[in-house]
Amino acid sequence: MARRNLILILAAVILASIPLFMSFEGEKVFGGADGQAQDAIHRIRPDYKPWFSAIWVPPSKEIESLLFMLQAGLGAGLLGYYIGLRRGEAKGRRAAEGDASY
């Protein structure tokens, strides 16, 4: 399983890296798709005014990335805890079964 998963993860990393080696025109290379959609809305309906704005906006790019990191970090931490716990349990079980058969 470990080998198979390593190949899958490697494939995911390669897929995510390919665009970095491509060249693109325009000033907003690797901008967010959400922002591009916003621009497209303004092109289709130049008169459209958003009628509600975010109640709180992260005061800087740094704070925004802090919160995104926090989101990813909390998720990864919990996921890692879960997998580690179950792996340890499975190992313990196998060891106990191994002892019993002697």
Place this chain on the structure above:
Amino acid sequence: MHIMEGYLPASHAIAWTAVSAPFVAYGGYRLVRIVNKHPETKLLLAASGAFAFVLSALKIPSVTGSCSHATGTGLGAILFGPGVMTLLGTIVLLFQALLLAHGGLTTLGANVFSMAVVGPYVAYGLFRLVRGVGGSLAVAVFLAAAFGDLSTYIVTSAQLAMAFPDPAGGIAGSFAKFGAIFAVTQVPLAIIEGLLTVVVVNVLTSYSRSELESLSLLAREAP
């Protein structure tokens, strides 16, 4: 796929909220039921939510020269059914709307519908279908997660097209424009999400057999 705060006309915002609300309520009902019936799967439930948390935080570059993120909702939909992911996905979207100014409260209904309703239901349906016709677990998981992810972005494109029809091409013309921004960008990301979801399911089938059996994802058989 986040439609930004205020970027849906009020009538659309209200309509999508009304459409999504019953799904969120059903998700709450399903969550309580699963926790009561299979309390041993609580931690796996949290881990599935965590997977969606991680994947939706990572903005990944795509072949279109822009960045987007995966959704991570396919895993939980496969394990616990789509309803539960509606609730967990809504929590993720609420977190991003309130703390990151990503998405918004007025557009929450629409964003919930694409990421937390259509994505998980497509993933779950496809998983059942592929398993039903005899596809392997890995293939079923991959297709479910990848197309669940992609369907979310197709729905977002359709939602924006309906709200902002192109003056010349109408809704179809507008759908083509938003689809080019969202759906095309999403293709490699959907594949990445499919691959990573298979990785997690591989790990689960090795170490969490009993939980998967109690969720009847795996038949009770000797490993």
